[in-house]
Amino acid sequence: MPRQTVDMTNQMITARGLTMTFRSKGQVVEAVRSVDLSVQEGELVAFLGPNGAGKSTTLRMLTTLLAPTSGEAVVAGCDIRRDPAGVRRRIGYVGQGTSGGHTQRVRDELHAQGAFYGLGRRETRARADELIESLELGQVANRAVQSLSGGQKRRLDIALGLIHRPELLFLDEPSTGLDPHSRANLWEHIVELRRATGTTIFLTTHYLDEADQLAERVMVMDHGAVIADDTANALKESLAGDRVTLSFTTATDAATAAARIGGAPDGTVVTITARGGDRALPRWIRELDDAGIEVVAATHRQPTLDDVFLALTGRSLREDGAHAEASETESPADASSQHAAA
Numbered sequence: 109m110p111r112q113t114v115d116m117t118n119q120m121i122t123a124r125g126l127t128m129t130f131r132s133k134g135q136v137v138e139a140v141r142s143v144d145l146s147v148q149e150g151e152l153v154a155f156l157g158p159n160g161a162g163k164s165t166t167l168r169m170l171t172t173l174l175a176p177t178s179g180e181a182v183v184a185g186c187d188i189r190r191d192p193a194g195v196r197r198r199i200g201y202v203g204q205g206t207s208g209g210h211t212q213r214v215r216d217e218l219h220a221q222g223a224f225y226g227l228g229r230r231e232t233r234a235r236a237d238e239l240i241e242s243l244e245l246g247q248v249a250n251r252a253v254q255s256l257s258g259g260q261k262r263r264l265d266i267a268l269g270l271i272h273r274p275e276l277l278f279l280d281e282p283s284t285g286l287d288p289h290s291r292a293n294l295w296e297h298i299v300e301l302r303r304a305t306g307t308t309i310f311l312t313t314h315y316l317d318e319a320d321q322l323a324e325r326v327m328v329m330d331h332g333a334v335i336a337d338d339t340a341n342a343l344k345e346s347l348a349g350d351r352v353t354l355s356f357t358t359a360t361d362a363a364t365a366a367a368r369i370g371g372a373p374d375g376t377v378v379t380i381t382a383r384g385g386d387r388a389l390p391r392w393i394r395e396l397d398d399a400g401i402e403v404v405a406a407t408h409r410q411p412t413l414d415d416v417f418l419a420l421t422g423r424s425l426r427e428d429g430a431h432a433e434a435s436e437t438e439s440p441a442d443a444s445s446q447h448a449a450a
């Protein structure tokens with residue numbers, strides 16, 4: 109598995125052999141299997157994986173909400189077993205679900221959260237104003253939380269997670285359930301926040317584009333294990349080739365072409381997966397032309413993180429993601445809000 113060189117002096121998260129085994133009603137679920145991970149100060153890391161991969165369980169262990177079955181971790185300088193309170197003081201945690209159902213006003217909710225973290229009245233008010241401005245909640249600051257849109261609620265969740273200026277912010281599937289516009293808007297806020305404050309951000313997602321666009325580093329999780337850990341570009345380059353498709357007039361031409369240049373024929377189309385496929389394409393077309401086989405259309409596509417996941421697991425994360433969307437819409441009542449791990 110490719111891994112970045114880690115500077116041990118600037119570690120925000122270090123976990124070794126983190127394991128969580130659930131036992132209930134005679135069933136044993138190995139949700140997280142001996143996960144090692146390192147996150148450096150200031151990094152924005154995405155934990156990508158299908159439903160049930162073990163992302164939330166890992167996050168819940170790192171935020172001290174769940175005691176690991178075995179393994180150890182140091183988060184923001186504090187050991188999760190020996191000093192859980194220290195971890196909670198230094199981190200922000202925004203869990204899945206929304207802050208829906210509150211009759212409190214947005215500003216009051218922020219003030220209550222500040223008091224919860226032991227901030228003084230004046231400091232809480234100043235900090236709430238700052239977050240209301242930076243997360244563009246000004247227009248809704250005096251409205252009841254339950255009246256906010258999904259995107260506004262998620263921004264409020266993030267503001268609540270940041271009230272005490274944590275060094276490290278955990279976001280568990282921050283944009284799940286949001287429409288594409290609200291998701292893009294939320295991403296802008298997350299990126300801007302990181303740029304302005306240097307806060308280390310560790311987020312889980314099953315959205316490929318979220319991991320690709322937001323994160324400097326992507327850890328791919330599947331069946332409780334981290335199966336890849338690198339920048340999105342490095343993962344794409346090392347694990348998935350370019351996708352080239354060539355179309356022919358007949359299936360016979362496609363089969364003959366595939367026999368000459370490689371690739372998988374399917375009807376009149378041949379798909380080739382190859383590193384440097386963009387550079388090879390003109391050569392393939394010339395070679396086939398010389399052999400009297402006419403290419404009627406050709407496309408080239410850069411690999412995506414889904415191609416990476418497919419190369420690693422033989423499955424498409426996109427399909428798993430589609431199942432996730434379906435189950436989320438089916439049971440919205442299951443969502444619960446956890447603003448703070450403290």
Ligand SMILES: Nc1ncnc2c1ncn2[C@@H]1O[C@H](COP(=O)(O)OP(=O)(O)OP(=O)(O)O)[C@@H](O)[C@H]1O
Nearest residue numbers: 130132137139158159160161162163164165166314
């Ligand atoms: N409290 C629990 N008791 C028993 N099994 C659990 C418990 N919590 C999680 N699991 C199981 O552990 C596995 C990992 O779940 P987890 O929620 O960590 O996955 P995830 O990658 O975060 O998925 P999602 O994207 O759906 O949130 C799943 O098989 C899940 O059913």
